[in-house]
Amino acid sequence: MTATVNESTRNxxxxxxxxxxxxxxxxxxEAAKFQFRATNEWLSGTHNRSTIADFYGVGExxxxxxxxxxxxxxxxxxxxxxNGPTPVEFVLHALAACLTAGLANIAAARGIRxxxxxxxxxxxxxxxxxxxxxxxVRNGYERISVRFAIKGDAPAEKLRxxxxxxxxxSAVFDVITNQVPVTIEVETS
Amino acid sequence: MTATVNESTRNxxxxxxxxxxxxxxxxxxEAAKFQFRATNEWLSGTHNRSTIADFYGVGExxxxxxxxxxxxxxxxxxxxxxNGPTPVEFVLHALAACLTAGLANIAAARGIRxxxxxxxxxxxxxxxxxxxxxxxVRNGYERISVRFAIKGDAPAEKLRxxxxxxxxxSAVFDVITNQVPVTIEVETS
Numbered sequence: 001m002t003a004t005v006n007e008s009t010r011n012x013x014x015x016x017x018x019x020x021x022x023x024x025x026x027x028x029x030e031a032a033k034f035q036f037r038a039t040n041e042w043l044s045g046t047h048n049r050s051t052i053a054d055f056y057g058v059g060e061x062x063x064x065x066x067x068x069x070x071x072x073x074x075x076x077x078x079x080x081x082x083n084g085p086t087p088v089e090f091v092l093h094a095l096a097a098c099l100t101a102g103l104a105n106i107a108a109a110r111g112i113r114x115x116x117x118x119x120x121x122x123x124x125x126x127x128x129x130x131x132x133x134x135x136x137v138r139n140g141y142e143r144i145s146v147r148f149a150i151k152g153d154a155p156a157e158k159l160r161x162x163x164x165x166x167x168x169x170s171a172v173f174d175v176i177t178n179q180v181p182v183t184i185e186v187e188t189s
Numbered sequence: 190m191t192a193t194v195n196e197s198t199r200n201x202x203x204x205x206x207x208x209x210x211x212x213x214x215x216x217x218x219e220a221a222k223f224q225f226r227a228t229n230e231w232l233s234g235t236h237n238r239s240t241i242a243d244f245y246g247v248g249e250x251x252x253x254x255x256x257x258x259x260x261x262x263x264x265x266x267x268x269x270x271x272n273g274p275t276p277v278e279f280v281l282h283a284l285a286a287c288l289t290a291g292l293a294n295i296a297a298a299r300g301i302r303x304x305x306x307x308x309x310x311x312x313x314x315x316x317x318x319x320x321x322x323x324x325x326v327r328n329g330y331e332r333i334s335v336r337f338a339i340k341g342d343a344p345a346e347k348l349r350x351x352x353x354x355x356x357x358x359s360a361v362f363d364v365i366t367n368q369v370p371v372t373i374e375v376e377t378s
Contacts, residue, residue: 012233018268032316036278040285042306044201048289050282052274065271072286077247079207082254085241087287087361089225090279093239096229097261098276100237117231127221130358140363146373156377163375169319172276174329180365184335186352188345
C-alpha cells in the first residue's frame with residue numbers, strides 16, 4: 001500500500017502537484033480567483049460558433065495551449081441545420097466532464113486507482129416553454145439524470161464515496177442545481 | 190415591407206418552417222417533449238471526452254446528422270494537460286450559443302435582418318470553493334456577464350428587445366439562473 005500511495009502520478013493525476021497547488025492556494029487564497037471566458041459569433045440561423053482561448057487566474061492573464069472553437073446549432077426537427085449540438089446538450093457534456101474530472105482527482109488523492117469511468121447524462125425538456133406556448137412550462141431542463149459506471153481497485157462503497165465527494169465539489173453541478181446571477185449588456189451600432 | 194415579411198428565409202432562418210413547427214406543437218403539445226443526452230468516458234487525470242449523438246423528440250428516437258465529440262480537461266495551472274477547455278467554460282459557450290440562436294429566430298419572426306451578432310461571456314469563480322479551502326465560497330460561478338454587440342436593419346431599441354426576448358425564452362439562461370434537479374446513480378462492478 002505504501003508504494004501505491006507514494007507514487008506521484010495516479011489515474012494520470014500528478015498528485016504531488018495537486019497537493020502543492022492546494023498548499024499554495026491555502027497560503028495565498030487570492031490565487032484561486034479565476035475568470036473564464038467564451039466569445040461567440042453568429043453564423044446563420046441557429047448556427048453559431050464559440051471560441052475559448054484565454055482566462056485569468058493565479059494573479060495573471062493566461063491562455064490555453066491552443067484556441068478551442070465549438071459550433072452549436074439546432075437539428076432539422078428544431079428548424080436548424082445540425083452543424084453542432086444544441087446549446088443545452090453542451091450543458092450535459094459540461095456536467096459529465098466536471099464530475100468526472102473531480103472524481104479522478106479525488107480518487108488519486110485517496111490512493112484509489114480507477115480503471116474505467118463512464119457516464120450518461122440525460123436532460124428532459126419540454127419545448128413548450130421556449131416556444132412560448134405554455135406559460136406553466138419552464139424554458140430549461142425539468143430534470144437531469146446522471147448514471148455513472150465506475151471501476152477501480154477499491155470496494156464499491158469507496159467508489160460510491162468518490163462520486164459523492166465529486167458531486168459535493170463540482171462547479172457545474174452547483175451552477176445547474178443552484179442559481180447563478182447573469183447580467184446581459186447590449187451594444188448596438 | 191410586405192416583400193420582406195413574405196421572404197421564407199431571413200437571417201438563415203426558415204421562417205415558414207419555424208411558424209409551421211409552432212403550429213404543429215400547438216396542435217400536439219406532446220411533440221415538444223425532448224430528451225437530450227451526452228455520454229462521457231474518462232481518459233486520464235482531468236481529461237475526458239463526451240459524445241453527443243442521439244436524442245428523443247417529436248415522439249421518437251432521433252440522431253444528429255453526425256456524432257459530436259468534445260474533450261474537456263484542466264489547464265496546467267489547474268493540474269491538467271489542457272487537452273480541452275474546462276467544464277465550466279463549456280457552460281459559458283452554451284449560454285452564448287443559446288441566447289444567439291434564440292435571437293436569430295426571434296429577429297426572423299419579427300422581420301428584422303441581422304448583420305452581426307457577437308458576444309463575450311465571462312464567469313467569475315473562486316476556486317477556494319471546489320478546492321474545499323473555504324466553506325463560505327460556492328463551488329460554481331459567483332456571477333456571469335454577457336456582453337452582446339449586435340447590428341441589424343432595425344433601430345437600437347428594437348435590437349435590444351430581441352436580446353431581451355431571447356433571454357426570456359432561453360433554456361440555458363433558465364438552467365443557469367434557476368435550479369434544475371439533478372439525480373446521480375452509480376453502478377460499480
